[in-house]
Amino acid sequence: MERKPLSDRLLQSAAASRRFLDGDSLGRIARFVRERQNRDGGFRGRDAKSDLYYTVFAVACLKALGYPPPVFKIWKYALSFGMGKDLDLVHLVCLIRLRTVFPHFGSTRRRLLKGLQRFKADSAYGLFLRLFAGDFRFAAPPASIAVSRSDPTTNLAAALMVGHQEGIAEELLARVCSAGGFAPSKQINVPDLLSTATALFALTQRGVDLDDIHKPCFQYVESLWRDSGGFAGHVADEFEDVEYTFYALLSIGCLTQSMAKNYGNR
Template sequence: MTIRRDMIEAAGRAKALLGDSAEAVERFVRSRQQADGGFAGRGEAGDLYYTVFAVEILAALDAEMPVRRIAAYLDGFGDGQSLDLVHLASLARCRAALDEAAATQPDRKTVGAMAAMVERFRSADGAFSIKAGADAGDVYGCFMATGAMEDLGMGLAGAQAIVARLGALRRADGGYANDDRTAAGSTPATAAAVVLLHGLEAHATRGQDARETQGRDALATENRRGTRDKGRPTKYEIRNTEYVAMAAQWLLARRHVSGGFAAGPGLETLGMTDLLSTATAIHALATVGARLDDLREAALDYLDSLWRPMGGFCGCGADDVVDCEYTFYGLLAMGHLVQ
């Protein structure tokens, strides 16, 4: 399962708790669609970044998708040549969601061109960076590029380089910083690293199973021929279980008694929580199978404090603006808390 589909399915489980309020969420999202087919952020103009979250909310709610209007909006971006990595990944996510909604196959030429655009953000160390031409990758770049390649249906080359780069960004306390300039870990970066490492290890395990099946046949042939190279390795694995467990504990330490999670070390003691940190932490913890029973009730209370009757969520207690991004994150967190 891709990163995108995993998040949509989790957000979809929030319907069990939303009840009739699911209709309010759908109405709010539809109200943000603009004349050009895109969905607005905090202004009134269509925005590709916010369109992703609107599309994924509709998918999570199993609501009717205005495919033609959205597709017309996306066509204006072509194959993403003028886009930065965040918006390029947004374009890939949107098109993948529309293909699923319309049960259509992506255009192979466009997919190939977009994959080439993603490769422009490959850093010199073999990972990915938000900035093209960087010497070293960063967590967000790796996360965005990996998700984009998944949504394009393309294989991800250089997984080991990504894992190595994430290892370099791991801090002594178990958290992950986004880049070398940041001394301490952050909750969104740590959550992204956990999801990436978990997914890459699962991918490596599946690949290893296939290689071992092929390898057994090859070894049988080589044994018959007497040509087996006894020094050649037959297993390739990514082993990050210990580091993922440490990161999960780091994330749990960012929890405040209110039920929300803080963006970095020490902020939880000040009660400085936000929905992005809360949702990404809960999603990462759920992804690696952490038990959420002890935090469920308080976290649901926290989400309720950020809910607005118009059908969406605010980003934090000091924020009164409802938008599609935070509404998706609210559903994501809520979906993981369904019993």
Template sequence: MHAPYLIDLAQHLQSGLSSTPPDRWERHREFILKHQCDDGGFRGREGDSDLYYTGFALRALMLLGGMNSETTDQVSSYLSGERDRTHTPVDVLNWMSGSLAVQLAGGPDLLAGDAAATEWTTRAFEELDSLRRDDGGYAKGPEGKLSSTYQTFLVVVTHDLFGRPVPEPGKLIDFLFDRQREDGGFVEIAPMRRSGTNPTAAAVATLKLLGAVDAPLIADVRDFLKDVQQDDGGVAANTRIPFGDALSTFTALNSLRDLQVDPAGLRFSARDFVLQGLEFPTGGFRAALWDEQADIEYTYYALGILGMTA
């Protein structure tokens, strides 16, 4: 039996990072922990706790060797309070993956032994199912009329995390291939003509989960990703952007991993891009060379790049 997609990815990244002595990453762990708020959640660059940034903080901390009991207890309390305010696909995934991280770190199972938790899980999946549209994909929210490639990935990977089959997978596959463009990549919403690195990664991961990867897809995506590689060592969000960023570089590498394509020179250029251009000596990583501040989200992506290129 295969591990869920997100757990398999986390294990792969952990394995890569573990080839370097743990103290190499300690300042980045401290950077993340400085963003934990009094309520136990994590904030972004400013403001209060946010489920989105809490999700990235927990994923990054797990890559860096886990969390201590104090951090686990605090974030467990935060997640318990956020559960009934969680509805969108990205929040549902962040809450569920966060609760799993807490459990793996030795904390409580936030979805076990509680009728209210069971009811919430049922309702959460019902709300996700309600976002299915006639084109076969999933919209960003109840008001959305067009399906989103990224939101579709979030829904499918959430089902996968909990071992739930996705209804009508054939329609999902057709939907995703309708989002592929002549350059070999994929777009986020139907009216778009220019492919993006990140929707391409979302489509590839979803097609992998649905067992729909074939040789033409591998060749198309490989060629598209060559077109978005940049002289700065990173990968750009699309072919019109002349610089790389941590998110696009991470998702490009993960697409190649999903398709079992050797990243070749990208392995080395991406690693240099992160270590020479994005890493702060005081801890944390920034989004791109133009960015002036470290960020929890991009710290996760940078660590992921280093894990995949070790």
């Protein structure tokens, strides 16, 4: 059986959060996301400007929550970037993701993916981005990717694990903090939502048993939920945005999937 694209697996895991969240909670989060959209159709992050990066997260949030994204406005915003020839790798990948939300000719898709060739596939993060964009040329990490295994960050280790490298699950589980959530490295014993979401996604994709950390991780994610309906990145963060809100949905969804698998309630 052909494995689903990475973007589909991420969205499917985030959408599993709907099994855990009640209707009022879903509505609060959706309102927060919708309120971040600007008149040009894009969504803002930590300032007032629209950004492709945050727009992708906003669309993913709404889809995961079961709310239809405002298609026409987002389409107009995405079209304003053309083929993305002046974009960096991250924003080009975001443009590709936005454009693939809508029907378009195969030639357009090929032209967009061809733009990725401007950037070297020489890092685990770069490989993860290419897989996220739908570039399926890499069935496994290229030999050219040199990664220090002495102390990779949690999200790098998760990217390696998603990229089919073995022997990383134990390293990720060692990053779980006593208060719940995953720390970003061995040197920093304070959890954050990015590390938590990426680690949980990698571990659930590999079917690792998470029974011992379900409760503290749920509690940690809940502690980052703000009155606005959005989520912050860590306990000391006073600003919530659509990126971290998606990471919260992804974390909750992965924990829900893990519980369903372990208890036979798929």
